[in-house]
Amino acid sequence: MVRLKRRRNEALDHDHDPASIARRLERPREAQTVPDAILGGIDGCVTTFAVVSGAFGAGFSATVALVLGLANLLADGFSMAISNYEAIQAQREYIEGIRKSERAHIDRSPEGEREEIRQIYRRKGLRGETLERVVSTISQDRQVWVDTMLSEEHGLQTTGLSPLRSALTTFAAFLLVGAMPLLPYTLGGLDATQQFVASLVIAALMFFLIGMLKSLVYHRPMLQSGLRTLLMGGAAAGLAFLAGHVAHSVFGVGVA
Template sequence: MTQVDPHDGEQHDQGIGARLNWLRAGVLGANDGIVSTAGIVIGVAAATVERSTIATAGIAGLAAGAMSMAAGEYVSVSTQRDTERALLAKEKRELREMPDEELEELAQIYQEKGLTPDLAAEVARQLTEHDALGAHAEAELGIDPNDLTNPWHAAWASMSAFTLGALLPLVAILLPPAGARVWVTAVSVVVALAFTGWGSARLGQAPVRPAVLRNIAGGLVAMLVTYVIGALVGTQI
């Protein structure tokens, strides 16, 4: 009989930080693309039935949103990486200038985690001999020196995901006849948000139901608000 490892499916490799960074940027970009573009085109569709006007607004929103997401992710993750590099540089300097104090500090960290003083000191010594910076960075700072966040990865993932997400409501609003545009788009958006919520929860090993419900609720509120605004503006202009 095949034994099942209770830890099957858990991710322990060093690349998990980078993958989670991609996942975060990708899911955020896709959701934002779906919701923001749906809000734009539904709001415009509530004010006019001109397909060219709706298309222009949707395409402009897609382009502006994709560039905004990319720039925002790049700046945000660059700041995070700069902070990580500064902390690592400080740790390198401390290891070089006061190695004994750093070894004692590392041993103290492992004592606080439950190891006996002798075992903590031995673990700290062996880890320091193997990779001093890696051991101290992980224990003290929660940073893997070999897996720093990459701003370009986050920017491209966010921009690509936003574009793909935005294409769905844009196509959904343009293809159906005028009377069915809003309903077709709303249904398409709900299905898409349910899928991204499910996917993000599964990949992140989080509960699926709350993620799906949050995505759908946020999308519905956004579409409702922009539709009401579009309808009100359309009757006044």
Template sequence: MPRHPRNATPRHRERHRTDRVGWLRAAVLGANDGIVSVSGLVVGVAASGASASTVLITGVAGLVAGAMSMAAGEYVSVQSQADAEAADLAVETRELQEMPDSELAELTQIYTERGLEPGLARQVAEQLTARDALATHLRDELGITEALRARPLQAALASAAAFTVGALLPIATTVLAPPDRVVLVTTVATLAGLLASGGVAAWVGGAPVLRGAWRVGFWGAMAMAAAALVGRLFHVSV
């Protein structure tokens, strides 16, 4: 059997979650919005005295419109971030070509301000510049890393898919629940779904599960209460 040197340091593997930020944010937002918005439509229309078929059609229409809206909004938003990153990349590329000495001095100053001795900061800046000057400036000067880069298409697809999955919950309750119990069943199922969604999102992101679950559940309950109130105020069959 091979023997390891006595002074060998075992490799330490760390699990970080920053690479999940882009799709996780879009997925959590989409799922919660799908559950709350479509549930609000179903509960509000059902509370007004509408027929079961009207409630179901309203829920399906809300799913389609909401998924498209979430995808479009997420794409435009994240694309704006991607455009800003691309502009910064172009500026840094040009400055590295035209003013390499100034860029090296700027990088040295950054490392000095972070606590390195000036001589060591200069040495680190030179070595990192020789390896990949552009990536070094993007990361240490602008805070742009590959893990956190804007990915518009990924965010749009994740948001739309998550919205659809979330919206299927209130639609399923509309189909399965007795007509006179749609409001009650949908409300209970929605709160359960929101608690589960918040807990899973917190777990994936490394946050306390119970805190994430109750945070999402609370605001979902407020939305459901508001929707039911509107439906009862305008107690009119559609």
């Protein structure tokens, strides 16, 4: 235990030496794919298992459940990927619009924009000559000046936004995880109840594993995160089952 702690401290010291810091800061910031993968995986599993639950509750056959599940898997996965693409593209266009606006403000009222920089860093605790040097340094470089206004005044993330990458990651995760609850319906030798129970177990496992993945990435309690995701996914599936059962009972919808 002591040796492991020593190794971690040595690795931390190495990551914070001047050369390592310089290399890390010079690297282009990549698009974050983990949130897109988590979003796609959860929604894919919820979508297909909700279809399976609704079909089982309504008394549909395994074939109908499989066909509906595959249709929803492809259609909803594509729709979600497109929505994610458009959302991030719109965010990039919004940032570019703000960037153009800040450039125009610098051209028309440079002293006013310097005062904004001054007040921003005064709020961070800088005073006197130090504050004025910071204002002067930032305002000497137009690109740095604009980027500072985007991040400090508007709170915008200006890097790591890739609409295509996010869309493809969401779509792939949606298909991969969403297909899991449908696997029992591709196997012979199981009756409808056994297929549904197997699908239920697989979906629960997927929800729990996705929650654990979130805990590893975002440094949250593993068990708590897994159970939380499991409960949210289970609630969505329960609603779908209830809707299918009510439709079967009230309207006689179903296939024997």
